[in-house]
Amino acid sequence: MIGNQTPQQFRYKAVEKQELNYLLYLPKAYDADRESGWPLMLFLHGAGERGNDLARVKIHGPPKLVETDPDFPFVLVSPQCPEDQTWDTSALSRLLDDVTVRLNIDTDRVYLTGLSMGGYGTWNLGIAEPQRFAAIAPICGGGELLDILLVPAAQRAALQNLPVWAFHGGEDTVVPVDESQRMVAGLKRLGSKNVKLTIYPDAGHNSWTQTYDNPEFFTWLLQHKRDGQAANE
Numbered sequence: 001m002i003g004n005q006t007p008q009q010f011r012y013k014a015v016e017k018q019e020l021n022y023l024l025y026l027p028k029a030y031d032a033d034r035e036s037g038w039p040l041m042l043f044l045h046g047a048g049e050r051g052n053d054l055a056r057v058k059i060h061g062p063p064k065l066v067e068t069d070p071d072f073p074f075v076l077v078s079p080q081c082p083e084d085q086t087w088d089t090s091a092l093s094r095l096l097d098d099v100t101v102r103l104n105i106d107t108d109r110v111y112l113t114g115l116s117m118g119g120y121g122t123w124n125l126g127i128a129e130p131q132r133f134a135a136i137a138p139i140c141g142g143g144e145l146l147d148i149l150l151v152p153a154a155q156r157a158a159l160q161n162l163p164v165w166a167f168h169g170g171e172d173t174v175v176p177v178d179e180s181q182r183m184v185a186g187l188k189r190l191g192s193k194n195v196k197l198t199i200y201p202d203a204g205h206n207s208w209t210q211t212y213d214n215p216e217f218f219t220w221l222l223q224h225k226r227d228g229q230a231a232n233e
Helices: 054-058 089-102 117-128 145-149 153-161 178-190 208-212 215-222
Strands: 021-025 038-044 075-080 105-115 135-139 164-169 195-200
Touching (some): 021 054, 038 117, 038 215, 054 075, 075 089, 089 105, 089 117, 105 215, 117 135, 117 145, 135 215, 145 178, 153 178, 164 178
Parallel strands (some): 038 075, 105 135, 135 164, 164 195
Antiparallel strands (some): 021 075
16 A cells, blocks of 8 residues: 555544524514414624523624514524534524424525624525525625535525625724625625625624614515515515
8 A cells, every 4th residue: 555545435423412592582473373474584693692691692683673672573583602612504504494393484584694703604504505595694794705606506596596685894893894795796706696785884893783773674684585586574
């Protein structure tokens, strides 16, 4: 063997345990028997809210909004990332599997959004499973451009058709705005049909408050269904 290349193979069996604590919000009008099902929003928080205290998840974004808005029109699932970890796409996917089975969810209206580290998580999960979502909205995040450029053929059409609205602050010194710009450019290069980026010229890292406080943001989400048709609430 010395001095020659020989074929070899490495095998291993992974034993995986996944656990996520999360906040679940059901709209005031939630009906477990409603024929059309309910739209679902998966929200991913930023790095500062990691840990084992779910109250921290309510600091920003939709989990904060629903504390005072009982008419929020989505079932809202807001997991908490464990301390010193980043969002795991496999765990998030399995969480969605569980929630959509147990609750009355319209699986054609599942939406994904997140901020900062959660913006990265939104890009990663949206690109990994584009067929799962009606629309995604990453805020002040970024992702792996190569995952777009080398998307598997079986998922290419789903990613091309996935509506994406990204947001970023033009003065962000934590996550540079070009993180969002290059992901959007990569999708356009792929041939994505519905992708856009909103840059707030004077905003720093906190570009999420302005986004989530805008009713048009949620209207835009609800306009989309997974099959590409307009949704009627």
